[in-house]
Amino acid sequence: MDTSGLDKIPVINLSQDDATIVNELMTAFTIIGFATLVNHGVPQTLRQQTFSASELFFQLPLSQKLQYQYIDQASNRGYIRCGSEHHDDYLDEGKLAETDCKETMDIGWDSEEGYENRWPKELPDTTFKNVLLEYFETMDKLQLRLMKYVAMGLGLAPDYLVQRCNGHHENLRLLHYPSTNASGVRGNAHTDFGTLTLLVQDQVGGLKVQRTDGTWINVEPTENSIIVNVGDMLMRWSNDKLKATLHKVEAPPHHGGDIVPERYSIAFFCNANKDVELKCLDTCCNGNVTAKYPPINAHKYITQRLLETINTTPADSKEDSVPTNNKLISEVGNSPNNGTSTISDIICRVCHKQQAKYTCPRCERPYCSLDCYRNHNNSTDDGSNEISCTEEFYKTKVNALLSLERKEHELESNGILNRHYQQQFQGIDIATEDNDIAAEILAEEELYRLWSKLEELGEDANRAQLEKVIPPSLRKKLQYDLQQGTAQQLVLRDWFPWWRQQLVVGSKGTTKSKMEKVKRSEPEKSSKTLDERLLKLQRFELLSLGRQPSPLLVFNLMDILYSVCGTLRLYHGIANAIANEPLEAGSTLVTASAVLAKDARFSSLSEVLIHCTSAGKGHEGGAASWNVLVEDVAYLVESHRLVGRALLEAFDILTAARREVKRQEDVVDKRQRHQEQIKQLSALRKKIEFFLSWSQHPEIKTMLKETKIKDEILSWREQWMKENEPQKPISPSFEDVL
Numbered sequence: 061m062d063t064s065g066l067d068k069i070p071v072i073n074l075s076q077d078d079a080t081i082v083n084e085l086m087t088a089f090t091i092i093g094f095a096t097l098v099n100h101g102v103p104q105t106l107r108q109q110t111f112s113a114s115e116l117f118f119q120l121p122l123s124q125k126l127q128y129q130y131i132d133q134a135s136n137r138g139y140i141r142c143g144s145e146h147h148d149d150y151l152d153e154g155k156l157a158e159t160d161c162k163e164t165m166d167i168g169w170d171s172e173e174g175y176e177n178r179w180p181k182e183l184p185d186t187t188f189k190n191v192l193l194e195y196f197e198t199m200d201k202l203q204l205r206l207m208k209y210v211a212m213g214l215g216l217a218p219d220y221l222v223q224r225c226n227g228h229h230e231n232l233r234l235l236h237y238p239s240t241n242a243s244g245v246r247g248n249a250h251t252d253f254g255t256l257t258l259l260v261q262d263q264v265g266g267l268k269v270q271r272t273d274g275t276w277i278n279v280e281p282t283e284n285s286i287i288v289n290v291g292d293m294l295m296r297w298s299n300d301k302l303k304a305t306l307h308k309v310e311a312p313p314h315h316g317g318d319i320v321p322e323r324y325s326i327a328f329f330c331n332a333n334k335d336v337e338l339k340c341l342d343t344c345c346n347g348n349v350t351a352k353y354p355p356i357n358a359h360k361y362i363t364q365r366l367l368e369t370i371n372t373t374p375a376d377s378k379e380d381s382v383p384t385n386n387k388l389i390s391e392v393g394n395s396p397n398n399g400t401s402t403i404s405d406i407i408c409r410v411c412h413k414q415q416a417k418y419t420c421p422r423c424e425r426p427y428c429s430l431d432c433y434r435n436h437n438n439s440t441d442d443g444s445n446e447i448s449c450t451e452e453f454y455k456t457k458v459n460a461l462l463s464l465e466r467k468e469h470e471l472e473s474n475g476i477l478n479r480h481y482q483q484q485f486q487g488i489d490i491a492t493e494d495n496d497i498a499a500e501i502l503a504e505e506e507l508y509r510l511w512s513k514l515e516e517l518g519e520d521a522n523r524a525q526l527e528k529v530i531p532p533s534l535r536k537k538l539q540y541d542l543q544q545g546t547a548q549q550l551v552l553r554d555w556f557p558w559w560r561q562q563l564v565v566g567s568k569g570t571t572k573s574k575m576e577k578v579k580r581s582e583p584e585k586s587s588k589t590l591d592e593r594l595l596k597l598q599r600f601e602l603l604s605l606g607r608q609p610s611p612l613l614v615f616n617l618m619d620i621l622y623s624v625c626g627t628l629r630l631y632h633g634i635a636n637a638i639a640n641e642p643l644e645a646g647s648t649l650v651t652a653s654a655v656l657a658k659d660a661r662f663s664s665l666s667e668v669l670i671h672c673t674s675a676g677k678g679h680e681g682g683a684a685s686w687n688v689l690v691e692d693v694a695y696l697v698e699s700h701r702l703v704g705r706a707l708l709e710a711f712d713i714l715t716a717a718r719r720e721v722k723r724q725e726d727v728v729d730k731r732q733r734h735q736e737q738i739k740q741l742s743a744l745r746k747k748i749e750f751f752l753s754w755s756q757h758p759e760i761k762t763m764l765k766e767t768k769i770k771d772e773i774l775s776w777r778e779q780w781m782k783e784n785e786p787q788k789p790i791s792p793s794f795e796d797v798l
């Protein structure tokens with residue numbers, strides 16, 4: 061329906077009779093997806109107390125707020141600093157993505173098992189935690205009341221949606237938009253993800269809702285009203301009958317001076333229960349109306365949307381870094397050196413800090429350094445937001461090239477498949493054939509030039525075309541480079557060990573090594589479904605014939621984790637390991653763990669750690685030295701979720717390796733050997749499964765949390781390093797990359 065004539069969003073009085081409310085609400089939701097609620101029953105004092113709580117929190121120094129930082133999208137709780145959220149889907153044509161100019165604090169249902177709200181110790185419960193919990197409950201009641209009306213309006217039983225939205229799968233978000241010297245966007249245009257959002261705003265204003273003709277309606281602040289809007293989840297559920305409308309926050313035009321004041325708002329995002337399958341409601345797809353969206357699990361949907369939006373690792377490793385959005389004047393309570401930097405067109409459009417020196421040949425985005433070049437993503441011209449530049453693209457190209465090379469080599473070498481692709485290049489004697497060229501590693505600029513040539517070819521380039529673009533001499537160089545790992549590092553997406561991400565987030569006073577500078581972490585598939593997968597694990601008692609879990613197993617677990625960390629580092633994460641080198645990754649994983657490879661048993665901390673100091677051999681050419689990996693293990697073992705994730709990734713690597721062996725079985729006549737490998741891999745998977753279910757046993761969870769195992773490992777490591785010659789990393793080049 062055309063809303064170009066609409067100049068304000070409808071106001072609905074909730075003290076009317078139900079039938080009238082249903083009618084008005086449905087009209088508002090089907091036309092514009094927004095309404096202003098009055099007489100809603102939420103006490104004015106509670107609203108004021110909640111705003112005061114929010115102010116108290118955001119006025120804390122940044123260093124303190126960062127102690128309560130958002131950890132991950134599955135938990136969806138904690139503080140997110142300015143510049144961490146982006147909404148690239150709805151950019152105006154030709155506009156570059158900018159992060160939102162707001163900081164937020166997210167609070168979930170306080171009694172949810174496995175997730176904890178990050179209550180700031182600096183603020184008394186009476187003025188913060190208790191107030192927010194009361195607000196949470198009050199808003200929950202209001203949303204359930206509204207869901208009843210929505211169900212009635214959609215022709216469903218009144219409690220149909222209530223029953224599916226009463227699981228406290230909600231998220232109370234405090235928002236603070238710091239003062240700014242620039243007019244323009246403070247929060248980019250977006251639709252909300254959930255069912256309904258209940259929003260209250262202070263008197264500064266700036267919220268705008270899009271009309272069908274692309275213009276915007278101002279949502280003026282009014283005392284004591286609540287704005288409600290439809291989110292994508294409800295839009296999908298209702299098959300687009302109810303509209304999730306684009307909205308954004310802009311700095312108001314002027315406020316008597318150059319500086320636009322800070323703004324506070326409070327959003328209560330409501331979602332369907334975690335286990336709800338979101339599929340078109342029966343009353344919304346009948347007759348000749350078909351469902352527009354495929355069914356999806358509610359929790360998965362939200363987590364996925366959050367992953368696309370929130371970057372949990374912006375400049376967080378550096379407390380005092382300038383926020384990525386250039387418009388900030390100051391973050392309240394922050395040091396004055398968080399000041400403005402006026403942007404000109406030649407400021408790097410990736411980090412927004414340095415002067416831009418180069419322009420991406422593909423998207424013409426100015427950037428300052430190789431790092432920024434690697435990190436820049438850009439929406440395509442048609443706004444479809446595919447990652448069209450950088451590593452994804454190059455990776456596809458190089459993979460295409462590699463697979464051609466592979467095929468050829470396989471034929472030449474009589475179908476030998478079970479080999480690392482780097483080994484395949486040994487068939488070509490680079491050093492003797494073309495010594496001069498091969499000896500030097502392909503310069504980065506040269507690689508980029510090559511990439512852009514490849515790009516011109518398009519996705520379906522055939523071998524002849526590739527050969528034309530990549531002359532034989534250059535191919536040798538590229539192969540050599542791949543062999544050396546240099547090109548691989550260029551083509552692989554930056555990967556940062558996810559367990560270290562938590563380290564940067566959490567622990568104050570930890571010595572920060574070079575590795576801990578945060579890079580973009582891998583939003584891995586497995587992490588999205590981590591909790592679902594952990595919950596599905598067989599109970600430990602069932603696997604171990606009713607025996608109680610032995611706490612001594614933790615030493616064997618450490619040996620496995622040591623190997624998992626080394627493998628993931630070496631292969632730049634699970635996604636890459638599985639997609640490109642499942643067999644090699646599987647074999648690294650197994651050989652570097654004495655428990656997996658030799659069924660070894662460790663019975664004390666020092667026994668396993670001494671083993672680790674020498675187990676680097678298992679990671680020949682590996683990604684990090686033993687002391688880094690031992691530190692990795694220390695950070696993993698204190699959380700059953702992190703242990704669970706690491707083991708699940710080990711499990712996935714073994715599964716992928718097994719799949720690869722099976723695939724080869726079809727091609728190569730080596731059935732018996734392959735059958736044995738498959739058996740071994742299956743047995744190893746079982747072993748990992750055993751450790752998985754052990755690590756999620758309630759007693760073990762508590763043990764991991766409460767014992768000082770992390771500290772013991774770290775102090776053992778310090779001591780060992782003092783007493784023994786500090787060992788050099790096995791492969792410093794990988795460390796440098798990290």
Ligand SMILES: O=C(O)CCC(=O)C(=O)O
Nearest residue numbers: 235252261267309325327
């Ligand atoms: O701050 C506001 O007024 C709007 C916030 C918003 O739209 C959101 O967080 O989804």
Ligand SMILES: [Fe+2]
Nearest residue numbers: 250251252307
């Ligand atoms: Fe929103």
